[in-house]
Amino acid sequence: MAKNLAQAFLERKNMASRDPKVAMAKRCAKEGVIAGAKAAAIASVATAIPTLASVRMLPWAKAHLNHTAQALIISTVAGAAYFIVADKTVLATARRNSFNQNPNTEAYELN
Numbered sequence: 083m084a085k086n087l088a089q090a091f092l093e094r095k096n097m098a099s100r101d102p103k104v105a106m107a108k109r110c111a112k113e114g115v116i117a118g119a120k121a122a123a124i125a126s127v128a129t130a131i132p133t134l135a136s137v138r139m140l141p142w143a144k145a146h147l148n149h150t151a152q153a154l155i156i157s158t159v160a161g162a163a164y165f166i167v168a169d170k171t172v173l174a175t176a177r178r179n180s181f182n183q184n185p186n187t188e189a190y191e192l193n
Contacts, residue, residue, distance in 0.1 A: 109175075110171075113175050114168040118168030121164060125163035126157075
């Protein structure tokens, strides 16, 4: 059983390296992850500074925003930034790659 699973994994890996569409999809996904991580890091810092400053300076925020609420605000913005930017990057990369490929003209030829 383990030998069959190992062989199936190796066959799938070899198939992915041969198929340019699979390689292109993996590259698009990787670019999306990197861009999303960068956006999440920037959004975390951009949200953390005003959140922490407001808790120290504003009486309402000091009374109502405990540490959990502050962390929730920052992580929600970071997560949203990650998913939005990653999705837009993957779609833009896929669109760019689909326009760069030449259509299959043999399928449209009439005999």
